[in-house]
Amino acid sequence: xxxxxxxxxxxDIFLQQIINGLVQGSVYALVALGxxxxxxxLGLINFAHGEVVMVGAMVALTxxxxxxxxxxxxxxxxxxxxxxxxxVCMMLGYGIERIAYRPLxxxxxxxxxxTAIGVSIVLQNLAMIFWGREYHAFPQLLPNTTHTxxxxxxxxxxxxxxxxAVLMMAGLMLLVHRxxxxxxxxxxxxxxxxxxxxxxxxNRVIGLTFMTxxxxxxxxxxMVSANYGIVHYYMGSILGLKAFTAAVxxxxxxxxxxxxxxxxxxxxxxxxxxxxxxxxGGFFGSNYQDVFAFFVLIAVLIFRPSGLLGERxxxxx
Amino acid sequence: MRNMHLSLLLAALxxxxxTGCGKTETPASSxxxxxxxxxxxxxxxxxxxxxxPLTGPQAHIGKDNENGTRMAIDDAxxxxxxxxxxxxxxxxxxxxxxxxxxxxxxxxxKLVDAKVNGVIGHLNSGTTIPASRIYNDNGIPQISPSATAxxxxxxxxxxxFRVMANDGQQGKVLGEFAAKNLGAKKIAVVDDRTAYGQGLxxxxxxxxxxxxxxxxxxxxxxxxxxxxxxxxxxxxxxKPDLVFFGGMDPQGAPMLKQLRSLALEAKFMMGDGGFNPxxxxxxxxxxxxxxxxxPGIPLGQMPNGKDFSQRYETxxxxxxxxxxxxxxxxxxxxxxxxxxxxxxxxxxYLPELAKTEFEGVTAKIAFDEKGDxxxxxxxxxxxxxxxxxxxxxxxxxPVAAH
Numbered sequence: 001x002x003x004x005x006x007x008x009x010x011x012d013i014f015l016q017q018i019i020n021g022l023v024q025g026s027v028y029a030l031v032a033l034g035x036x037x038x039x040x041x042l043g044l045i046n047f048a049h050g051e052v053v054m055v056g057a058m059v060a061l062t063x064x065x066x067x068x069x070x071x072x073x074x075x076x077x078x079x080x081x082x083x084x085x086x087x088v089c090m091m092l093g094y095g096i097e098r099i100a101y102r103p104l105x106x107x108x109x110x111x112x113x114x115t116a117i118g119v120s121i122v123l124q125n126l127a128m129i130f131w132g133r134e135y136h137a138f139p140q141l142l143p144n145t146t147h148t149x150x151x152x153x154x155x156x157x158x159x160x161x162x163x164x165a166v167l168m169m170a171g172l173m174l175l176v177h178r179x180x181x182x183x184x185x186x187x188x189x190x191x192x193x194x195x196x197x198x199x200x201x202x203n204r205v206i207g208l209t210f211m212t213x214x215x216x217x218x219x220x221x222x223m224v225s226a227n228y229g230i231v232h233y234y235m236g237s238i239l240g241l242k243a244f245t246a247a248v249x250x251x252x253x254x255x256x257x258x259x260x261x262x263x264x265x266x267x268x269x270x271x272x273x274x275x276x277x278x279x280x281g282g283f284f285g286s287n288y289q290d291v292f293a294f295f296v297l298i299a300v301l302i303f304r305p306s307g308l309l310g311e312r313x314x315x316x317x
Numbered sequence: 318m319r320n321m322h323l324s325l326l327l328a329a330l331x332x333x334x335x336t337g338c339g340k341t342e343t344p345a346s347s348x349x350x351x352x353x354x355x356x357x358x359x360x361x362x363x364x365x366x367x368x369x370p371l372t373g374p375q376a377h378i379g380k381d382n383e384n385g386t387r388m389a390i391d392d393a394x395x396x397x398x399x400x401x402x403x404x405x406x407x408x409x410x411x412x413x414x415x416x417x418x419x420x421x422x423x424x425x426x427k428l429v430d431a432k433v434n435g436v437i438g439h440l441n442s443g444t445t446i447p448a449s450r451i452y453n454d455n456g457i458p459q460i461s462p463s464a465t466a467x468x469x470x471x472x473x474x475x476x477x478f479r480v481m482a483n484d485g486q487q488g489k490v491l492g493e494f495a496a497k498n499l500g501a502k503k504i505a506v507v508d509d510r511t512a513y514g515q516g517l518x519x520x521x522x523x524x525x526x527x528x529x530x531x532x533x534x535x536x537x538x539x540x541x542x543x544x545x546x547x548x549x550x551x552x553x554x555x556k557p558d559l560v561f562f563g564g565m566d567p568q569g570a571p572m573l574k575q576l577r578s579l580a581l582e583a584k585f586m587m588g589d590g591g592f593n594p595x596x597x598x599x600x601x602x603x604x605x606x607x608x609x610x611x612p613g614i615p616l617g618q619m620p621n622g623k624d625f626s627q628r629y630e631t632x633x634x635x636x637x638x639x640x641x642x643x644x645x646x647x648x649x650x651x652x653x654x655x656x657x658x659x660x661x662x663x664x665x666y667l668p669e670l671a672k673t674e675f676e677g678v679t680a681k682i683a684f685d686e687k688g689d690x691x692x693x694x695x696x697x698x699x700x701x702x703x704x705x706x707x708x709x710x711x712x713x714x715p716v717a718a719h
Contacts, residue, residue, distance in 0.1 A: 135599055
């Protein structure tokens with residue numbers, strides 16, 4: 001009887017860790033898509049992408065404070081905040097490409113990497129000046145009802161996060177594989193000079209790629225802030241790094257890889273933090289959770305150097 | 318192609334290294350140019366160095382420290398202090414240590430090079446301890462307003478003081494309160510692996526166990542993390558009736574929120590790192606019933622406490638976050654010692670500093686032979702109706718650190 005009881009608890013916790021991992025992983029996946037799209041087309045790692053996520057969250061915070069004060073119902077606020085944040089981030093993404101990357105398109109690969117880090121620092125400090133250096137509480141826009149199944153708990157925000165992530169990813173796949181723009185993106189990824197000869201406006205395609213990635217980043221930013229209830233000018237850097245890791249894990253440049261990598265990283269972190277202490281008999285504690293995640297990444301890269309699902313969109317399309 | 322793979326692996330390693338140190342930003346120092354204002358010949362310029370995180374997750378507390386320090390320095394300048402027959406102009410050199418031990422040593426060296434006469438800082442134990450060696454080597458007195466780790470004064474540096482009770486005292490009170498007053502039998506502990514969080518958690522565990530509670534698990538996080546669901550889920554499986562977190566409010570608030578959304582009904586307790594209005598704002602309704610402690614007796618009960626918090630709010634247009642009153646006291650203690658010695662020379666006023674008897678806004682300040690606050694009282698607080706309410710003040714009796 002007692003054994004059955006504790007087995008029940010173990011199972012509940014296992015289920016809860018899967019939910020934790022999926023929620024966290026969905027966010028990673030959305031952000032990772034931004035890295036991977038840019039890498040797939042330009043072969044460039046856009047290190048400023050994490051800061052775009054942060055700007056999205058900050059803009060949504062400002063908009064929702066303003067609208068909530070005006071008495072707009074929360075769900076409508078969420079939608080408007082989402083649209084405004086996405087629009088601002090798309091402009092920002094386009095601007096970053098235009099200012100920091102386009103002039104360096106034919107420069108050695110290291111140069112745009114440095115400007116990327118530069119843009120990231122600039123954005124972080126601008127955000128600190130605009131929104132202040134302290135943590136902000138993100139308003140509760142979705143009802144906080146919790147659902148229990150088995151012994152595991154999931155709340156509305158988390159459900160929405162997973163659903164929205166799935167929808168966004170499905171939409172993105174449609175965009176890339178079923179539209180003219182998507183075909184142009186794949187063409188530029190495969191061979192930019194040939195794409196130009198075929199009449200593809202390469203600047204437009206690259207600009208739109210950045211904008212799409214940034215819109216996803218805005219959505220991710222709002223989801224993270226809604227989930228944790230806090231927004232901070234510093235939130236983009238670690239999240240960006242984790243999402244980049246997820247993209248590399250899945251195979252950077254590969255859309256499906258980014259999704260897989262994001263979800264996997266979320267699960268690995270959650271299981272790592274949850275079980276590493278018990279499994280190693282207390283020798284490693286949950287303080288090793290990041291080490292554990294990067295260890296998995298390095299192990300994957302040793303055996304599959306181009307990530308789990310291979311490298312570029314174009315080679316697979 | 319091989320190169321590409323190699324560079325990806327390198328990038329991954331780079332990413333790992335970057336999360337390790339956690340910071341990619343440049344230090345934003347807000348110091349004045351030390352050569353700019355050397356003063357006229359009949360005016361003596363005394364430089365007070367201050368250091369706290371002014372960027373990063375704890376920037377709101379760091380800025381609060383800077384504000385408290387600045388207020389004391391401006392007060393002294395307005396009041397007018399004369400040392401050795403010369404009118405003194407106090408100058409604040411404030412540096413950003415980014416909560417980072419490595420940056421703290423760089424900043425400490427910078428303050429030493431700028432020839433500061435004394436240092437108020439740092440905020441965190443993790444930055445105060447490595448920086449204290451540099452100040453000590455250069456003979457510069459240092460008063461930390463908020464570093465509570467026992468290890469700071471245990472180095473027995475002559476010039477290292479603090480105006481706050483240490484974690485030996487605080488952890489003892491917290492552990493006793495959890496086990497005895499709250500009747501917690503099974504306690505889960507989380508710490509952020511900083512010198513402060515770790516030290517406080519260890520002292521808490523000792524005291525809770527001594528009072529009959531069982532520590533069911535000890536989990537860890539970092540001072541940059543925002544997601545604790547995995548660790549909390551694992552804690553939930555151990556069915557604790559109290560969760561203690563050794564760390565600061567940027568982690569504490571989301572942790573408590575996530576704890577409640579995982580339907581974990583345990584009581585939640587932190588040390589001084591959780592005691593600020595931001596904690597309540599960010600944890601929202603989940604903060605109701607949370608416990609925290611703060612060395613000293615409640616500000617409102619101190620003779621000059623109310624007046625100080627009113628002046629602070631008028632000047633900075635925001636409530637006190639956490640340690641501003643302690644910084645204010647630290648500066649005043651230092652200036653009082655200079656006045657007694659009639660000199661701002663570190664070697665001359667240091668003996669006076671050790672003999673301090675000062676009625677501050679936070680406490681009556683006197684140091685023991687280690688530089689710890691003598692007989693520091695500790696007050697326990699609970700969030701009630703969205704506000705920190707003091708429950709009881711314990712001690713005043715000195716507690717041995719070891």
